[in-house]
Amino acid sequence: MEEVVRLENVTRVYKVGDVETPALRGLSLRIERGEFTALVGPSGSGKTTALQLIGCLDRPTSGRVFINGRDVTDLNARQRALLRRGTIGFVFQFFALIPTLTAYENVELPLILSGKNGRERKKRVEELLEAVGLSHRAHHRPDQLSGGEQQRVAVARALATNPSIILADEPTANLDTENGRQVMEIMQRLNRETGVTFVFASHDPRVIRFARRVITLRDGVAVDDKTLPEVTGEEQK
Amino acid sequence: MFRMAFRNLGRNRRRTLFSMLAVALGTALVLFLAAFVEGEIRGALDLTILLETGDIQVRAATYDEDKFSLAWEDLVEEPEQVAAQLEDLPQVRVATPRLRANGILSARDQTAGVTVLGIDPTSEASLPFAHGIVDGMFLTADDREGLLVGQPLAESLGVGVGDRVNLLVNTANGDVDEQTFVVRGIFSTHTPGYDKSTILLPLAKAQTFTRTEGHASLIFILLNDRQQADALAAAIQDPRYEVLTWRDLNELLIQTESLANAYMVVYYLIVIAITASVITNTLVMAVFERTREIGILAALGMMGRQILSLFMLEATLMAVGSVATGLLLGGASAAYFGVHGIPIGDIGAQMSGLLFGDAIYPYLTLDDTLTVSLIALGVTLLAALYPAILATRLEPVEALHAQR
Incomplete structure (x- = not known):
């Protein structure tokens, strides 16, 4: 299998004044292309920090981070921005849409940043909004969409540039059960259809059951790594 | 990006409006002051030439x-x-x-x-x-x-x-x-x-x-x-005559004009510094209010340069809109008083050596209009630079964790 993500003995220590708080204490993991993997664990276990390091939003205190086989540990801010733009999509816990842009424009934004032309953008945005079932809401702004709809737009946006990997941090935490299930089903379907790798952090058992692989973190290290039989939305009900 | 910048201005309409109004009024005030001083000097020069010195005087050597x-x-x-x-x-x-x-x-x-x-x-x-x-x-x-x-x-x-x-x-x-x-x-x-x-x-x-x-x-x-x-x-x-031009005969007035122009630069700077601080303040508030959003943009791969451009574009839109309004306000008031005059009574009579009329007719020159517009635009954009740089300095991770 082709490796998409590899963390090698990664530590991340946050310093506030003189106080040092280790969030990761030597995490190593490897994720292959097409996986639908959950990072689970209690609060403070290092899930979000791990996602931020994989997403090149942050740099480890020590250890190495590899994305698509490339060592990205020492990339500068500009190189990391470029890498994120083409390789990594994000779905955040809060519905991280740009409030002044419509659903359509939010999905279009990463394509603009990648320099895609108008026709390509239109085709891709329409395709993605269709995929998340929101074609009819394309020209609504975030404040005119429900939480579930906003998160589906965020999923569409994360997929816009055909990234290798989509990182979702507690993607259903702010959603009710039904909307949470819908979002997970969509992510699961897109994972199957497009082969894009999904890594999501959660501590919600209803969400975790969608994962095919569950990596459990505790105190900044991986304490368990299980591959599960696939669970569908229907079975969830 | 233009669309984003434009819509961002509409987020807090009242604040944007007041900031733009401050710049517009500052520009209008400076423009009117420039027209006032120009009109004053020009009026005095015209009167002095017409009544006293002429364009040229020929007199015995x-x-x-x-x-x-x-x-x-x-x-x-x-x-x-x-x-x-x-x-x-x-x-x-x-x-x-x-x-x-x-x-x-x-x-x-x-x-x-x-x-x-x-x-x-x-x-x-x-x-x-x-x-x-x-x-x-x-x-x-x-x-x-x-x-x-x-x-x-x-x-x-x-x-x-x-x-x-x-x-x-x-x-x-x-x-x-x-x-x-x-x-x-x-x-x-x-x-x-x-x-x-x-x-x-x-x-x-x-x-x-x-x-x-x-x-x-x-x-x-x-x-x-x-x-x-x-x-x-x-x-x-x-050789029998001394031939003097209006410049020779009105040296004092011409010196006064240079002095007035020097004062005007100080006025410009004071008024525009005040309005610039309003712009800085508005954009700094915008950066703090949109910290998480800046984090999202960074996560999407927007680079520091592009974030800087976004904020500068917002500032440019504000600056262009408000300077245009200021030019309109200042130009209109200069034009109105340019026709109707601002009565100053016999204040002019107190100034020995210079002839001032009993009213001042502001006179707006293209030169002053361009100078004021460029200074106002330049200073506004300069004032926007600090908040814009502030936005680019935000670390994506920290920005994403901001409360808003």
Whole structure:
């Protein structure tokens, strides 16, 4: 299998004044292309920090981070921005849409940043909004969409540039059960259809059951790594 | 990005509006101030040239302006002929001899030191006086008993049309002569400093009264185009005469203009610094309010340079909109008062050496408009630079964890 993500003995220590708080204490993991993997664990276990390091939003205190086989540990801010733009999509816990842009424009934004032309953008945005079932809401702004709809737009946006990997941090935490299930089903379907790798952090058992692989973190290290039989939305009900 | 920047301005409409209003008012104020000062100087220069100095003066090489000397050797001989020759030049609109003398005017028990000006009532150069008659009638060339008194002078002496006044003047041979005249008319050039110290006599009468027949203090010349003054003055040089242009004769005013321009730069900077701080404040608040959003943009791969551009674009939109509004406001008010004038009463009369009218007519030049626009735009964008850089310095991880 082709490796998409590899963390090698990664530590991340946050310093506030003189106080040092280790969030990761030597995490190593490897994720292959097409996986639908959950990072689970209690609060403070290092899930979000791990996602931020994989997403090149942050740099480890020590250890190495590899994305698509490339060592990205020492990339500068500009190189990391470029890498994120083409390789990594994000779905955040809060519905991280740009409030002044419509659903359509939010999905279009990463394509603009990648320099895609108008026709390509239109085709891709329409395709993605269709995929998340929101074609009819394309020209609504975030404040005119429900939480579930906003998160589906965020999923569409994360997929816009055909990234290798989509990182979702507690993607259903702010959603009710039904909307949470819908979002997970969509992510699961897109994972199957497009082969894009999904890594999501959660501590919600209803969400975790969608994962095919569950990596459990505790105190900044991986304490368990299980591959599960696939669970569908229907079975969830 | 333009769309985002434009819509971002609409997020907190009231704040954007007030910030833009601050810049607009600042720009309008500076523009109006510039027009006011320009109008003031221009007005004073126009009045001084029209009433006192002309575009060019030709006078005897030995003439001393400060003494109003009437000795024949200090005067222009056969001035009518000289004026006629000058008037034949194509650049010259009008050339007319004038005689200037010091005098004391008394009526009843009041007296006042005056400048006696002998003019040719038929000359086009005398029109400002003819048009300025507020009571009585203008002079005729052959009037031997009449004179005109400036309005504020007439008021302070308590004389009216038809009243008799005594005029005492120096004469060519250094004596003093005195004669009674009838006030034919009261004039106002709307220049209090001039009107309160000037009386007008027909040139011929002024010459006989001061024993300067066939002589004049100067030839007063108005040109079709003032800018030709230097070239023409150079062309009519003659060892018998001193030829002076309006620039030579109004050095004080021209220096005042330079000084005023220097002050204006300080005004610009003060007003624009205040408005710039409003812009900085607005955008800093916007950066803090949108910290998480900046984190999202960074996560999507937007680079520091692009985030900087976004904020600078917002600032540019604000700056262009508000500077345009400011130009409109400032331009409109300058245009309105440029026509109707801002009355300043006789404040101008207090300034010795300069002639100021009783109203200031703001005058907006293209130069001032461009300077003010560019400075306002430049300073506004400069003020936006700090918040924009602040936005690019945010670490994506920290920005994403911000509360908003």
